[in-house]
Amino acid sequence: MANAEKKLEKPLPRPAPESRPFWEGTKQKKLMLPHCDQCGQFWFPPSQRCPHCLSLNFQWREAKGEGRIYSFVVYHRVYHPAFEGDVPYVVAIVELDEGPRILTNIVDAPENVRCDARVRVRFEEASPEFVLPKFTLLS
Numbered sequence: 001m002a003n004a005e006k007k008l009e010k011p012l013p014r015p016a017p018e019s020r021p022f023w024e025g026t027k028q029k030k031l032m033l034p035h036c037d038q039c040g041q042f043w044f045p046p047s048q049r050c051p052h053c054l055s056l057n058f059q060w061r062e063a064k065g066e067g068r069i070y071s072f073v074v075y076h077r078v079y080h081p082a083f084e085g086d087v088p089y090v091v092a093i094v095e096l097d098e099g100p101r102i103l104t105n106i107v108d109a110p111e112n113v114r115c116d117a118r119v120r121v122r123f124e125e126a127s128p129e130f131v132l133p134k135f136t137l138l139s
């Protein structure tokens with residue numbers, strides 16, 4: 001039963017061309033966001049055009065890496081066998097101080113997680129190719 005004993009791998013991101021700079025940034029422990037040259041707003045998820053003003057001109061800028069928990073759920077059920085050792089865990093939408101919201105995990109104990117709590121990014125290596133931005137409570 002060698003196969004049954006093999007450690008299951010968690011699914012990894014499959015970047016689209018427009019999100020590749022984001023994933024290159026996380027490898028350097030930087031949270032990179034597209035920032036519009038025209039209207040000055042950030043957005044996420046990445047796209048080829050600013051969703052606010054439809055400009056095609058933007059630069060990637062490093063976000064501060066802090067924000068607040070906009071919403072969250074606690075996963076008690078194992079939806080993928082590789083997560084069996086992780087339940088219960090927190091899946092959250094964090095609203096970054098720059099404005100965009102990002103789907104992520106809060107690494108703290110679920111009973112300590114509250115909406116509006118301040119959080120800071122924490123980078124976690126998922127594989128040699130991918131570093132995942134997760135968040136931890138600031139207080």
Ligand code: ZN
Pocket residue numbers: 036037038039040041050051052053054055
């Ligand atoms: Zn814009």
